[in-house]
Amino acid sequence: MEKRYSDYTKEELRNEIAALTEKAQKAEQMGMVNEYAVHERKIIMAKSYILDPNTFEPGAVYALEGDLEHDFYIDYMNGIFAWGFRQTKNGQRVSGQEHEALPIAMIGDKL
The missing domain is CATH 1.10.287.880 (Hypothetical protein YfhH domain)
Incomplete structure (x- = not known):
């Protein structure tokens, strides 16, 4: 196994x-x-x-690795996954975007 x-x-x-x-x-x-x-x-x-999941704060916005057009707003953490949604650089939620879970290695610096 x-x-x-x-x-x-x-x-x-x-x-x-x-x-x-x-x-x-x-x-x-x-x-x-x-x-x-x-x-x-x-x-x-x-x-x-x-990575340490405790370094990622719910309610905060982070850059996304490999996605220069969007940021990621974290609603909550669950283990190594950040749950939230993508938003444009000016803070508008991407339309039709449901919550998604991203592994924390995909999340960059806090904005």
Whole structure:
């Protein structure tokens, strides 16, 4: 049975991230877009378990990694996931956007 990321030590997580990064690079070089995306998602999840969820505050707005057009408003935290919604840079909620959960490694600096 595979070990869950929540059971890994920080050192094991760092080793897993390094191994996944290598696999992702190989998949990208071979043009295997789907495999690359899977490894990238696993990397985000592993990185989330290294971060401290208590550093993210509900009611605050954060930058989003890789999304320069939107910020993320956190309503509440649940483990390594921040629940909230995307908003434009001027604070308008993206229309039709329901609450979504993002792993905290996808969230950048507090604004």
